[in-house]
Amino acid sequence: MNKFNSIIAIALLAITFTSCKKDNEEPIVVAPPSDGSTLTLNGLIAAEAGSAAGNSVFVDFSTDKQTSVARASWDLGFYGGSDFRVILNNTTAAGAKVITTTNASLATVGEADTLGLTLAVSQASPANTDFAYFDAISGNLSNTVIPTVSATAADNKIIILNRGTGGSISAKSWIKLKVTRNTSGGYTLQYGKIKETTNFTTVDVPKDGNFNFKFVSLTNGAIVSAEPENSNWDITWTYSVYQTTFNGVIVPYNFSDLVFLNSLNGVTAGVVATSTVSYADFKEANISAVTFKTNRDAIGSSWRSTSPATGVKTDSFYVIKDGAGNYYKLKFISMGAGDSGTRGKPVIEYKLIKKGA
Template structure:
């Protein structure tokens, strides 16, 4: 993580709620910095050890890193923390360390390749332009995202073509039946059963923000939902130029009901044929846009970086054509709107080019509240053949994009490719530069 703030919360996520109160112990290695002079922590360190307490039932615990002196040009200053112990004997699994870098300024730009995983695109890739870092998560690793803001909202994993239908009952233990009309195909599905692709939560009763209604403080208002779990990526690579990201096996059906629990969420869930259910509390974590939960593994799982630490998400996506028709898109780019990032497209003309575009050319009013402003606008996926359209990745070279990150840095970005030399899709590349 590149430090842009004086105080940065760092989260440690548990796969399940803690069975008892306890502590997490971390040790750190400092590079060109001194504790108490260049940095400090809360809780305070003892030597090179930080002990962070948590309460019973916690699913996340934080410590705060305080940057006391910035790096100057040419300096490399960082501190690497590693989780070394949990008091009640929990298992320390992957992603057990983090390096915090003292950055003086945002990156001036770079050329990157988002590792979405090839033609079946199994990965979601989060890009932080100011540091040039990428964070990857398996698309099938999560199903529901629980919003950490003021609202109580639950989103579906649109990268898997999920859908949710509100039922008339509040009894999660009633047996339900699959509803084949909920399956999302190209031009098939019901708009109200998928999340609004803009990503805006405006709480306007006349608009559709999420497939699952805002969670009410009145339990009686929170109905059971039938959930189509969508589709896996294809098990085998598709034909050259074709998409294999959403043509795998169907993931089945679940039923869920979400309630409030103070400032947390409580989710009840079960297979549709079950007459009993399971229940778990999901805590809001304001360092992140969402807390993610897997109905398959029954765990809270790490997916997105902290909300100010990413700008773009390379993913697959369930969009709405004309605002009314669900349509699944591979090779899609989502902007971190909820974290404060925005984007807009610039068409290349005789007088406006990527190379000539400067900060003076930026039009602030073009940064609209829509996380899909890049979306699929950077590519097309077919060409005209002798017998009609043929699947083939096509890069659109007549445009580029302007991105404002959560810290206010503004970048220009152009895509340079989306297929490998064999013509297989799922290999996006781009370059970008900081506008100063």
């Protein structure tokens, strides 16, 4: 009986201790999403022209936070999701080509393989065929220049990369590279300058599901921070390869002032004409009439005009649904001479209209 009573006493003591521990634990506080704000985006690094602003700027509406990242600070992005994909730096207009020659290696690929290649956008005479040099502007990861990284190392090809000079970025050495999967579940990158035959750099890049991509600078082989965690941004404002119509044909073209969505984290956007409902009057009840698009360039360049003077368009605004299900209405206030703004430092305003569940 004494043994039984001892067991009961110990059990009661354990329950009491657990209860006390729970009572003393700090509660997890989840900050509510921001009601909205007005932000001046910091696209300028120094005294560069606003049309060639050196930064990409990431914005998180729910925390009123902006993060500026130098466009030229990275060269390749390695996908953190289930697929094995590598992206080029569209914000420097980097272009690449896959070398399909049998048994090609980093040692055997050289300057001769670059003859006739530009791997760049021609602003004067762009051609539709040049799209082959660049990753899909929609952000579709099934349409990257570098193919899916195969689990069979020998199946992965050598890539020639022009690191890009878009938006007054200084020219850098062309690179040859190869990406394989490693035993840790991430990527292994090997690369060297186009003339190099023996001195190659190797970088292991881990997958991290908290980020859309992990980024590498080929200047020093370092893994660098080039965008916030995937749940901590909604849109990015930047210079980038985009598209336009030239002689009746859609061609790649370098654009300033582009706005892209964090589509990989489920951010979507819809446009609202002010002739239908004003920004001030748009409320939760109006959301059902909005058609949301999932593509990364759902906003793109549609928010601004460069003729007759550079400035924001006032005939529309946008509704953004973030990855947490919060809905914000977004309008652009100023960005250039046509609206008394500063090129490279656009001003935006956004308001919460429906909180996520």
